[in-house]
Amino acid sequence: MLMRFRLANYKSFLEESELTFVPARGNRSCSKPIYPLQSRTNEVGVLPVAAIYGANASGKSNVLKGLMLFVKEIINGSRSKKFTLGEQWFKLEPDAEFTPTMFELDFVANDTHYTYGIEAGRKRIEQEWLYKWKYGKKKTRAVLFHRNDAEEEPYHFGRQLKGRNKIISELTKATSLFLTTAATANHAELGQIHEYFKSNFSFRFGYQDIEAFDATHIEQSKLETKVSGFLSKLDTGIHRIQVFEEELDSDSKKILKALSGSFSEISKDDPDVRFEFPEKKKGIQTFHRSSNGDDIPFSFTEESLGTRALISILTPVLIILEKGGTLVIDEIEDSLHALMTTEIVKLFQDETVNSVGAQLLFSTHETHILGSKILDRDQVWFCEKSKEGASVLYPLSSFRLQKTDNMERGYLGGRFGGLPIIGELTSLTREV
Known part of the structure; x- marks a missing residue:
């Protein structure tokens, strides 16, 4: 489980910033912490949900991108000949080019709390560390x-x-992580830690209308019945869905064969990279009930953009709720109604549904979630730019609030920051 993520000198972040799933002190009304670690003297709780709010270009997506970059580097290592991990420093500070980019994670794997971090320079890994924590007196x-x-x-x-x-x-190598190299060499403990990253993180950036991708994951995870149930309950008009498979047409096969040859030529110097294209394609068919009770089939493309987006986001949500792990979604409300977004967040907050300790981390502009009172203060984060143009990340729990305070109204009123500063656009238009 994810406990904390820290980053520094990455994209819009100059100074070290931290996002934590560890609950703050105080009364809770919306969420119950998950307890992956227990000792004789205390319990270490971790929250199931964290949301990041902020204006466009405030840097909230960069928190998620930094996490994804770090996790994928751990999983895959540097496969390209050019070292790129340290190339995304804060460009508005001249000295930042000579300061390493830092990522650090606190997480629980195999009932153990670990801290793992790196500092990446422009050409090499400068520092890397792994700590293990023990809880007792x-x-x-x-x-x-x-x-x-x-x-x-x-x-x-x-x-x-x-x-x-x-x-x-x-x-x-100087450009490689010791942790990843050790996992490749079948190191016992480090291999287990590497497996944690490989099997416990799922990332989703923007709405992905990829029917075949969703169909494959629905089929592999045997989620047809669950997805159908949710779509029916959410009043989409869909009674059930069905994953199908069919042969590619001859033109598609020719195109894929040509692409395969081109990719193979590009990657001929790297024996670890292989490109294989399927002979068949998967798809999703939806069924609506007619007035006489018959199931009428519809193609995926006949459904509305919102319905397709809902199916696309339900797939990773239900997978992570079934097996556990951390799902990271950028702009969760993309193409979804506010009530749909709220219902998805509720799934992770409900311990009867989320019995495996799954976590959801997302960025959003959707203020309805704040007004719905489904998140506690320490689950809400804000991101905004400083005068120097650097992103600053801070939690709602850093503000003094009363139980009766309306978080949505307070946010839209500018009380917590994280809002765009909008000038007089009409006069600007006239000047242009």
Whole structure:
């Protein structure tokens, strides 16, 4: 489970910023923390939902993009010859080019709290660290490994990290992560941590109207019945859905064959990259009930944009609610009605539905969620730009509020920041 994410000198973020799922002190009315860690003296709670609000270009999407970049680098490593991980520094500060980009995660894997982070320079990984936390009468930290490429002996390994650590460190390139290299080398503990990232994160940026993609995931996860049930309950007019498979037409096969040859030529220097295109395609068929009770089939494209968006977002939501993990969605309300968005958030807040400790992290402009009182103050975050143009991230829990305060009205009234500063557009139009 995700506990905290920190980043610095990445895109619009200059100074270190932190987003946390660890609950703040105080009474709760909307959410119950999940307790992945328990000790004799205390319980460590983690929240199921966090929402980020902010104006356009405030940087809220950059928090999610930074998390995705970090996780995907851990999973896949640097496959291209050019090192790009440290290329997205804060461009408005001249000195930032010479300061590394930093990412750090606190997470729970295999009933253990870990902290893993990196500092990426322009051409190499400058630092990398992994800590393990133990909870008892006191909270203690053990260093599993720390890498600092500026030192004569770059790697320091803690006693608790068993395995061929020194050999693996010698195999790790300057542009590669030791954690990823160790997982490739079948390191026992680090391989399990790598698997956590591989199987527990799902990212969704913008509405993706990809019928075949959604059909494949619905079929693989056996979600036809669940998706059908939700669509029926949400009054879309759809009684049920069905995933189908059919042969590609001859023209499509010719195009894919040509593309396969082109991609193979481009990637011929990298034996790990292979391109395979299917002979068949999957799709989604919807069924509506006629007045006489018959199921009438419709193609996916015959449904409204909003309905297609709902099916597209329900698929990863139901998968993560079934297996657990963290789902990250940028602009969750994209093409969805406000009430639909609210219902999706409620699924993660309901412990009878979310019994596996699934988490949802999303950015949004949808203020109806604030007015619906389905999120506690420590689940709401705001992002805005400073005078220097750098993004600042802060939680609603940093404000003093009364129980009777309307969060939606307060946000729209500018009390919490995170709103666009709009000048006199009519006069600007006349000048242009």
